Structures are given as structure tokens and as C-alpha cells.
Amino acid sequence: MNSLLSLLLVVIAAAACHAGALYHGGHHYVDYYVSTDPPPATPPPTPSHYPPLLQAHPHYNYDYGVHDLHTGDVKNKWETRDGDVVKGSYSLHEADGTIRQVDYTADDHNGFNAVVKKIGKAVHPPTVHHYAPALRPALGHGYAYYGSAYAHKPYGGLYY
Template sequence: MQIHSCGIVIAAALFGIASAGYAPIGHATSYVSRVQHTVHHQGALENGSHGNYGHGEYNHHLGHQHEPHHYPKYSFEYGVKDAHTGDHKSQWEHRDGDHVKGTYTLEEADGATRVVEYTADDHNGFNAVVKKIGHAHHPQLYHNGGVFTGRY
């Protein structure tokens, strides 16, 4: 009878392990905003192979080819709000030529919010202004009165 009861307990434990899965804990959201720029290509370059599958001589009459210069312009933003991990942050950035401007915000572990506003250009370099919104919320610490027992 004792062996039979032990077998039932083991079978129940194995069934519990086999049917275990991830339990939904919370809901996380994120977003991304993208700007797609069209790339304009010039015509294909000759390789001078004339039918010998790329093993021909270099075509010296083409001269030195430069990649076309594209005006740097982009804009993006994204954000994350994860209730499970407490990860709350967002960022946006815009570039027009050599001028970059952006902001990112994140919720720090102590409960305060950090906001960083930045700009960058050829004349001034990279400059950032950091703001802290709210007050830090530190957890209550409990001490055992300074008595060390030597055990964990």
C-alpha cells in the first residue's frame, strides 16, 4: 500500500511539471514610429568582364566612382511601458542636415523621472540638459539592531 501511494504522488508531481506553463503576469506595450526614405541609385557600373564572368581586367576608363551624397534627414520615436518589469521609457529624435535634436525620458528605479533634452551640430557639438522630475522614493530599510549572529 505504501509503494502504491508513493507511485501516485510521483505520478501527480510529474503531471504537474508536464502541464506547467508561463502564467500571464502583466501587460507590456511598446511602439515605434519610423520614417522611410527612398534611396535613389545610379545606373549599374560596368565591370569590364565582357562575358568572362567577372574575371576580366578593371575598366580604367570609368575613373574613380564616388557614392552619391544624400542629405541626412530622419525622424524617429519609440516608447516602452512594461507593467511587469516597471520599464517605462520613451525617446524621439530628429535630424535635418548636421543639426540633431532629441529627448528621452525614463522612469528610474527610485521612482523619479529623468528627462534628457539634447542637441548636436557642427558648431556647438553635443549638448544635453538633464532634468529630474519628482522625488526619489527609497524603500524602508529594516535592521536587526546591529546583532551579528554569524548565520544567514
């Protein structure tokens, strides 16, 4: 009887020692601290002692052109600006033989306006149709057995 009682006490003690691994505590939501204090006061910005920047009246003119017959790169552009009014034009030769010309203006009152012109007639080379040759019937005898036409390569050898 004593040995049975001592065995029971040993089993209860072992279960009590191991019970901590069965219970995983600490599974609760995380509290966040919200401060009720007012945010720290920042000093007002100090006034600038620099004089305002005087911007000059913008005025420019430029133009450029490319005429490379070897690569077919033929284009030009010009633009002029007087204050907030910009006027310009550019043109380029397109692959179909036409010339695309864009004349544009931009100002504060009307915004950006562009007029696109296509000069010339598009020339497209004739379409050449290539037909696949007719297939000849296979000279083989087909499969000698009924089954799948798919096969896998054996691990250590060739197809048989």
C-alpha cells in the same frame, strides 16, 4: 717505466678526446645585416576613374516607447535629424520613483549638448536594521590541555 709512460699517454689522449665537451663555443652576439641599397621604387597610385559619391541630405524622424508595468520598464525616446543637426529626447523611470529626462542637440558648430532633468521626488523605502541575536556563552569546559587549538585530521581515521 714503459707502463707508466703508456698510462700517462692514455690519460692525456682520453682528456684530449673529452675536452670538446668542456668547451662550448659559439657564444657571441649575432650580427644583423643592414642593407645599404635604397628601397624598391613603388609605382605612383593610379587615379580613380569612379565619380565621387554623392551623399544625400540626411533626414529622419523616429520615436518609440515602452510601457511595461509588470517589469517596471517605462521609457520613451524620439530623435530627428536634418542635415548635420540632430535633436532628440529620452526619458526613463528610475528605481527611486523619479523620471530622468534628457533633451539633447548636436550640430557641427556647437557639438553635443545635453540637458538632464530629474522629475519628481525620490522615494526610498525605510531602512530595516537586522541585528544579530546575542550569543550565549559556550557550555563546554574548554581545552583540557594547554596547547594549540588547531588540529589536523589523521591520515587514516577520524578526529579523536
